[in-house]
Amino acid sequence: MTQDNKSGFLTRHRRWLRWVFFILVWTLLGVSFALSTYLGARQDNVQISFKRTVSGYLADFYLWGILSPLIFRLGRRFELRDHFPRNLFIHIFTSIVFSAFVISAASPLVWFFGYVNTARNPTLWILWRNNAFSPYYFHQGLTIYWTTLVVSHAIYYYRGLREGEAKTARLTAQLAQAQLQALKMQIHPHFLFNTLNSISALLHKDVEAADRMIARLGDFLRLTLKRSSAQTVDFEQELEFLRCYLDIEHIRFQDRLSVEMEIEPQTLKIIVPNLILQPIVENAVRHGIAKQTDQGRITIRARQQNDRLIMQVEDNGPGLKTNSNGSVSGIGLTNTRARLEQCYGDDFNFEIANSHGRGVTVTLDIPARDKE
Structure with a gap:
């Protein structure tokens, strides 16, 4: 595939590639946290199911992935640098609500993918109660929310910086174009005055x-x-x-x-x-x-x-x-x-x-x- 073909392919499929990248990032985060938890438990001689660990983290992170566009919008709408006390309170409140929602919504998924058809099969109510009142899961949710919010601020700041640079470059080019045109326009009267003076002199000769x-x-x-x-x-x-x-x-x-x-x-x-x-x-x-x-x-x-x-x-x-x-x-x-x-x-x-x-x-x- 030539360079032009690659560029054309990326342009046509940019939206789909963005979604693939989006899903891949949240999947890698979920698997990474699951592996860290599983290996840490094994090192402490605690027996946990790898399947349940992975399913739990993937459920959490996929739900956060679904919520992340909304977090990005909230980050853009309520930037912390503007009206800091009010917007900080909004994000604290939203992070608590989102964390509670993810814990509640993830519990049925973890129960279905991790415990159905297993010998140890707690009820959904017990599983939800254990997760909902777990400081670890709640702290994890708050961490994910605020990390996503920081990333959104960084992306918007970078985009604003790039747009500012592009705008500055356009204005600089327009200014240079105007200056060039002004300089060139000064030449025409200069030449015309000299030529008209020559014509005036020749008319008498x-x-x-x-x-x-x-x-x-x-x-x-x-x-x-x-x-x-x-x-x-x-x-x-x-x-x-x-x-x-x-x-x-x-x-x-x-x-x-x-x-x-x-x-x-x-x-x-x-x-x-x-x-x-x-x-x-x-x-x-x-x-x-x-x-x-x-x-x-x-x-x-x-x-x-x-x-x-x-x-x-x-x-x-x-x-x-x-x-x-x-x-x-x-x-x-x-x-x-x-x-x-x-x-x-x-x-x-x-x-x-x-x-x-x-x-x-x-x-x-x-x-x-x-x-x-």
């Missing part, structure tokens, strides 16, 4: 270029709206966003901007946070390309190294200042780090550094997870 930019902006917004609810996309879709964005910037800078992409094919199906590279590329355009008069170049690289996805965005701009510690201001890159923390915790690397020649290289190192 090149109407056709402004028209093409508006068309590409429409394409970009359609892609954005199409995947607005997705927190993650495969890397191929992320590149589609980037190409659309870079087309807009190429219209703006014309020959001053060239783009190179060095993408390993196996990286295209790896899952990445939606729009994770767009603010990095936008930052390279703003700080690397816009600040120079000669031709600017942006290189986008992606490779898979074992179970990691390494992405790089490099420009040939002026680079970071010599006294810079690698931090770059701006909503885009600040949100990029925050989104990476939300998605991967500490399992990522985000570096901004000067390139060996000129310009800046931004490196993202994240887990390589394929779409399931």
